[in-house]
Amino acid sequence: MSNKYIALPKGMSEKTFDSAIGDFRSVLGDAAVLTSPQQLAPYIKTMMPVPDSDHTPSAALMATTVEEIQKIVGICNRYKVPIWTISTGKNLGYGSAAPVERGQVVLDLKRMNRILEVDKDLAYALVEPGVTYKQLYDYIAEHKLGLWLSMPAPSAIAGPVGNTLDRGVGYTPYGEHFLFACGMEVVLANGEVLRTGMGSMPNSNTWQVFKWGYGPYLDGIFTQSNYGIVTKFGFWLMPAPPAFKPFVIQYENEEDIVEIVEIIRPLRISGVIPNAVVIAHALYEAPVKARRSDYVTGPGAIPDAAVRKLAKDHHLGIWNVYAALYGTPEQNEVNWKIVTQAFGKSGKAKILTEREAGDDPAFKYRASLMRGDMTLQEFSLYNWRGGGGSMWFAPVSQARGSETLKQMALTKEILAKYGLDYSGEFIVGMRDMHHIVDVLYDKTDPGQVKAAYQCFDELLTIFSAQGYGTYRVNTAFMDKVAETYGPVQRQVHKTLKKALDPNGILAPGKSGIR
Structure with missing residues (x-):
């Protein structure tokens, strides 16, 4: 010592x-x-x-x-x-x-926080890793560039480099962040500097416009890895659309999740709804409006009856489906008709636009994210129970209603076993769903700390056994998640690590790679 x-x-x-x-x-x-x-x-x-x-x-x-x-x-x-x-x-x-x-x-x-280039016509940016979304947002606004950012929920305090390298997501049509990455500069463990894609070619002016370059595509190996230190990062920006129409569709029962996903999937695959759709459970939205202690005290998971009362009190659905339309007013009008017809068939959905939602804080927060505006509202999750304990559980499944109901029921069962609440949402991509659950607990309570660890370990164990891979995880469980992807992948990761970083100096243990 x-x-x-x-x-x-x-x-x-x-x-x-x-x-x-x-x-x-x-x-x-x-x-x-x-x-x-x-x-x-x-x-x-x-x-x-x-x-x-x-x-x-x-x-x-x-x-x-x-x-x-x-x-x-x-x-x-x-x-x-x-x-x-x-x-x-x-x-x-x-x-x-x-x-x-x-x-x-x-x-x-x-401190490496220079915005190196923002091209208005080609709609891309080149930045250093210290640049925050807020810094870039202000730069775009100041120069009246007419471009939108896509950012994760922490928005202002996060940055595009770190978020994309960990394969984070956002809420605009550009929300699959790594999909819109284009060109990296990387310091390798031996001190050499690699520019990926077209950046390796002298005098190239296509580094931020053509992803692939020539030969094997390398950018992916520098995400969720420890193979290099990214020092410059290019990515594409979304031109501001002529019109933006956010909306929320509320459902009253948990089993309605099956219908919701079956409606959303074809709308997403066809591009009618161009951004990732968030299906937020009432307990995920509740902290914007209430605290847990308003409805329940003492040990154990919050009862379903209390959740229903909370939803009614604060004008929430048990499920709250957030999405938006982007384009000309005429395009949005056509797509809005398709959306409302699809969701209106069963008579279960309550459809709200900005006009009906008014100043509702949950709606305003979600609309800001889908517009690429700054908001830190999601941090209200940490006020729900208090005590500073949080772990994101993030399994991925096919975008099928049956998968959703199965995952939700299994997650709720495991959480309740340890006296923890289900604060979850599903994010529907094109064909996949990210199931995002915030395992909230009181880190000042030794009993809850033990329960939270055991709960998270069991969630990973059970979901992995059923074929649901976790796409991102906290540092305490990286080895466990890496193990679930099998020995061949781990050996390939290890081989790359040995070749690029023989002394193992770069973040040993990141994503289970040593």
Whole structure:
């Protein structure tokens, strides 16, 4: 145990780490190498049901240039120092900014925050990893570029590089973020700089307009991985449509989810509804309007009767289907007729537009996301129970109503076993569904911490056994999820890691890759 540092890299002596820290300071300056407990506090706290000490970093480095990063990886190779790269995002619910393993050095790139290019005509941006959505949003507005962003729910405090590299999603027609990525600059573990796609060609002006380049497509291996450090990132932006029509369709019963998905799927595949459709359960929307303690106190999951009362009190459906139409007024009118006819057949749906919804806070929050505007409203989830505990459970299934009902019932059963509530939503892509469940618990309560860990472990175990793969997970469960994808994939990941990072300096353990 070191007295000088709050943690040390695995297997490293304090003397050796002293030498590495000295070399880092020679590159970055003393002020950009953080080692004190006070300086490292923002990189320690997690929302997972494990001791924060399991994820305590040994230091943090504030790099600002590619050249500095090249020198940093050289030092890391020399001393075998592992680094965990982050940028703007907090990654709340997926592990926070803390490293996957105790003692890793955080490489914080939030000071690399230049917007390098935004092309109005070709509708793309090239940015550094520290650029936030809010920064880019303000830039686009200031220059009157007429372009829209797609962003995740944390919007303003997140950034396009970190979110896309973890394969996050948004709520506009450009919401499958990696699909709209185009061109990366990557510092490899040996210090070399790779530009993917057309960026590898000297004098190319097509880096941000043609994804593929020549030969094997490499961009994908730098997402959810630890094969390189992305220092520049290109992606496509959506031209602002002439008209935007957000709407919500409410249903009163949980079993209606089958009908909802069967209606949505053909509308999504045909492009009538161009953005990912969110089907939010009442308990997912409730924190915008209420707190758990308003309806139930004491242990155990919230009863169904209380959920129904809450939904009635706050004008929510048990299911709330959020989507939007984008285009000319004439296009939207035609598609709106198709949507309302499809949802109106059974007589179960209550259809609301902006006119009917008025100032409803849940609707305004969802409309903002679908418009690409700034909102932090989703953080109200953390007020539902309180206590600072959160883990996102994110299995994927086919976009079929039967799959949805099966997943919801199974999830509710497991959560209730541990006294936890079902705060979930389904996001329907073209042919897939992301089932997003926030496992909320009180991290100050040892009993709830234990229950939350066991609950999440059981969710992963049961869903994986039934063939539902998890697409993203917090750092405490990365190894478990990687294991569910089988030995061949893990071996390929390991082979790539050995070839690109033989000393294992880049985020060992990220996505279960070492």
